[in-house]
Amino acid sequence: xxxxxxxxGARSYPIHIGAGLLERADLLRPHVRGGQAMVVTNETVxxxxxxxxxxxxxxxxxxxxxxxxxxxxxxxxVMDRIYTxxxxxxxxxxxxxxxxxxxxxGDMTGFAAATYLRGVDFIQVPTTLLAQVDSSVGxxxxxxxxLGKNMIGAFHQPRCVLIDTDTLDTLPDRELSAxxxxxxxxxxxxxxxxxAWLEDHLEALLARDPAALRHAIARSxxxxxxxxxxxxxxxxxxxxxxxxGHTFGHAIETGVGYGTWLHGEAVGCGMVxxxxxxxxxxxxxxxxxxxxxxxxxxxxxxxxxxxxLTTDRFLELxxxxxxxxxxxxxxxxxxxxxxxxxxxxxxxxxxxxxxxxFTVP
Amino acid sequence: xxxxxxxxGARSYPIHIGAGLLERADLLRPHVRGGQAMVVTNETVxxxxxxxxxxxxxxxxxxxxxxxxxxxxxxxxVMDRIYTxxxxxxxxxxxxxxxxxxxxxGDMTGFAAATYLRGVDFIQVPTTLLAQVDSSVGxxxxxxxxLGKNMIGAFHQPRCVLIDTDTLDTLPDRELSAxxxxxxxxxxxxxxxxxAWLEDHLEALLARDPAALRHAIARSxxxxxxxxxxxxxxxxxxxxxxxxGHTFGHAIETGVGYGTWLHGEAVGCGMVxxxxxxxxxxxxxxxxxxxxxxxxxxxxxxxxxxxxLTTDRFLELxxxxxxxxxxxxxxxxxxxxxxxxxxxxxxxxxxxxxxxxFTVP
Numbered sequence: 145x146x147x148x149x150x151x152x153g154a155r156s157y158p159i160h161i162g163a164g165l166l167e168r169a170d171l172l173r174p175h176v177r178g179g180q181a182m183v184v185t186n187e188t189v190x191x192x193x194x195x196x197x198x199x200x201x202x203x204x205x206x207x208x209x210x211x212x213x214x215x216x217x218x219x220x221x222v223m224d225r226i227y228t229x230x231x232x233x234x235x236x237x238x239x240x241x242x243x244x245x246x247x248x249x250g251d252m253t254g255f256a257a258a259t260y261l262r263g264v265d266f267i268q269v270p271t272t273l274l275a276q277v278d279s280s281v282g283x284x285x286x287x288x289x290x291l292g293k294n295m296i297g298a299f300h301q302p303r304c305v306l307i308d309t310d311t312l313d314t315l316p317d318r319e320l321s322a323x324x325x326x327x328x329x330x331x332x333x334x335x336x337x338x339x340a341w342l343e344d345h346l347e348a349l350l351a352r353d354p355a356a357l358r359h360a361i362a363r364s365x366x367x368x369x370x371x372x373x374x375x376x377x378x379x380x381x382x383x384x385x386x387x388x389g390h391t392f393g394h395a396i397e398t399g400v401g402y403g404t405w406l407h408g409e410a411v412g413c414g415m416v417x418x419x420x421x422x423x424x425x426x427x428x429x430x431x432x433x434x435x436x437x438x439x440x441x442x443x444x445x446x447x448x449x450x451x452x453l454t455t456d457r458f459l460e461l462x463x464x465x466x467x468x469x470x471x472x473x474x475x476x477x478x479x480x481x482x483x484x485x486x487x488x489x490x491x492x493x494x495x496x497x498x499x500x501x502f503t504v505p
Numbered sequence: 506x507x508x509x510x511x512x513x514g515a516r517s518y519p520i521h522i523g524a525g526l527l528e529r530a531d532l533l534r535p536h537v538r539g540g541q542a543m544v545v546t547n548e549t550v551x552x553x554x555x556x557x558x559x560x561x562x563x564x565x566x567x568x569x570x571x572x573x574x575x576x577x578x579x580x581x582x583v584m585d586r587i588y589t590x591x592x593x594x595x596x597x598x599x600x601x602x603x604x605x606x607x608x609x610x611g612d613m614t615g616f617a618a619a620t621y622l623r624g625v626d627f628i629q630v631p632t633t634l635l636a637q638v639d640s641s642v643g644x645x646x647x648x649x650x651x652l653g654k655n656m657i658g659a660f661h662q663p664r665c666v667l668i669d670t671d672t673l674d675t676l677p678d679r680e681l682s683a684x685x686x687x688x689x690x691x692x693x694x695x696x697x698x699x700x701a702w703l704e705d706h707l708e709a710l711l712a713r714d715p716a717a718l719r720h721a722i723a724r725s726x727x728x729x730x731x732x733x734x735x736x737x738x739x740x741x742x743x744x745x746x747x748x749x750g751h752t753f754g755h756a757i758e759t760g761v762g763y764g765t766w767l768h769g770e771a772v773g774c775g776m777v778x779x780x781x782x783x784x785x786x787x788x789x790x791x792x793x794x795x796x797x798x799x800x801x802x803x804x805x806x807x808x809x810x811x812x813x814l815t816t817d818r819f820l821e822l823x824x825x826x827x828x829x830x831x832x833x834x835x836x837x838x839x840x841x842x843x844x845x846x847x848x849x850x851x852x853x854x855x856x857x858x859x860x861x862x863f864t865v866p
Contacts, residue, residue: 227656228651231652255620263738297622
């Protein structure tokens with residue numbers, strides 16, 4: 145097992161990573177402050193791991209709520225079921241919410257915890273690679289709105305993140321690849337050594353080699369935790385680097401309808417597009433762009449947006465993204481592998497060229 | 506005009522109180538950081554004051570959304586209209602939400618600001634006495650849930666509170682009285698001088714004497730601001746003193762259905778009940794309880810719950826309240842006028858006696 149700490153002063157919390165951690169009541173229990181907890185999971189994960197988690201919570205008053213599975217259920221309306229369960233079972237301010245599942249469950253549970261009685265504790269037990277390396281670290285919580293993804297939410301830090309790598313055994317191949325997109329992203333942002341390591345170990349990861357997975361997860365969490373600690377609420381721009389590939393990706397996800405593409409798939413493609421634009425700006429060599437494209441492809445992720453999205457529609461969807469400030473689009477681009485920058489200083493016509501090149505109307 | 510500051514470190518903010526402040530662009534504009542704002546109001550207040558406020562915002566890109574009026578619309582579903590308006594009009598992270606209205610508008614607007622794009626600025630322009638002395642100060646925001654009042658929300662501090670006492674000219678008598686309940690409350694909690702001043706000036710307040718109103722509002726805001734500054738997120742118990750009368754009051758509001766009684770009416774009655782229980786515990790003299798009852802009555806507020814609530818139902822409704830921790834009911838009671846205490850150390854049978862005495866099944 146490896147343990148990292150996300151350093152956020154009084155709100156610092158540990159991330160435990162290793163095999164068999166769902167059974168480790170000794171890791172979980174110290175973070176449940178009251179005698180009461182509510183496990184939130186979904187109908188896919190519940191049959192696989194709920195009982196194991198509940199055993200680790202024996203002796204507490206524990207309730208659970210099972211949500212439908214899928215990004216399209218990440219709504220205020222579905223989240224209301226968590227509030228209703230909490231109120232029906234008389235959960236008070238001393239309760240702890242425990243998110244058992246992927247990013248959707250984690251984001252919704254975290255937002256419910258941020259807003260139930262104006263804020264209660266929560267713990268993340270992510271069961272997908274994407275959630276393990278991304279959404280479970282950093283305290284971003286929220287839901288989608290029909291007019292945009294993740295438009296409603298709050299910053300709310302968990303008390304603890306418990307990552308049991310065994311839960312990846314049941315993860316579909318496609319979701320494993322989607323998670324790898326975020327791992328690749330950390331390499332591109334500011335960890336060129338991770339990127340080089342991935343070039344050597346991608347096949348081991350795809351084969352779910354436990355040691356390789358633990359290393360990739362721990363390194364990703366450490367990279368993200370460092371960035372989050374620098375800029376908890378995304379005010380300085382540092383944290384915004386984590387959005388590499390995301391503005392392009394959000395346009396894809398929204399354009400094809402939530403849930404058609406996985407988030408990581410859209411981010412994978414978005415990173416290739418960001419690299420392409422960086423090259424057009426002469427910030428990056430063609431050979432490096434090719435390393436990015438090749439890595440995304442080897443991770444079995446798409447390197448082109450789906451057919452049917454026009455350039456104009458793509459640009460319009462990018463403009464709705466939260467990274468627009470004062471009406472100007474800001475993007476995370478690359479000055480080489482391991483050096484991402486947030487900028488609005490790019491020629492809009494080059495952005496249009498990139499999108500023209502990639503989209504198939 | 507009087508100006509107070511709520512001292513919360515980097516989140517400190519001013520409260521301006523006086524006549525004609527809606528026209529004071531110079532007070533409002535410095536707190537709108539970007540070029541964009543969204544005014545949220547309701548269908549009662551909009552025809553009276555919206556245009557005046559919009560004039561003070563000329564030169565900014567300003568949109569507005571008009572909600573239906575009433576506590577029963579303080580829901581996630583109605584709040585969604587604010588999100589939709591913000592997204593449709595492409596409001597970004599630099600936007601400022603401005604709440605123009607009573608407590609319902611303020612609470613919903615504040616919660617929307619706390620959660621739109623994970624948090625944007627907001628300004629309170631309260632137009633009811635209740636909102637001016639209570640909900641606009643302290644950063645509590647939120648909505649009701651069918652299973653309980655104010656169960657969903659967040660702490661989110663405004664950038665500024667602008668209290669134009671002229672807006673009270675159009676306030677119905679019943680709502681003026683409801684606001685006075687909270688003013689009386691500050692006297693009871695820790696400001697016996699205010700309580701004594703109220704005994705001398707209650708008729709002036711009911712006659713809407715401007716100087717008396719300004720004094721009562723400023724004193725109430727200062728009392729509340731001091732308590733909030735001590736305990737911003739209600740962790741130490743100090744802030745919980747503001748709930749004097751509220752646990753009894755919430756039971757009444759829920760029992761008769763939201764919106765039948767005004768919040769301040771329920772709190773007024775709740776304070777008399779809290780005083781009665783305090784006397785039964787021998788913490789307070791009968792003569793002081795009578796001063797409390799007389800004050801609430803002179804403010805034209807009810808001193809008994811509505812008929813039809815049984816003692817058992819009343820107790821059950823009190824138990825759902827947020828002030829229950831670890832299963833034990835905590836109440837704010839009085840050790841005399843100007844000395845409130847938060848406690849779970851009271852005999853449950855005496856609480857039952859109080860409720861028996863007051864309820865008319």
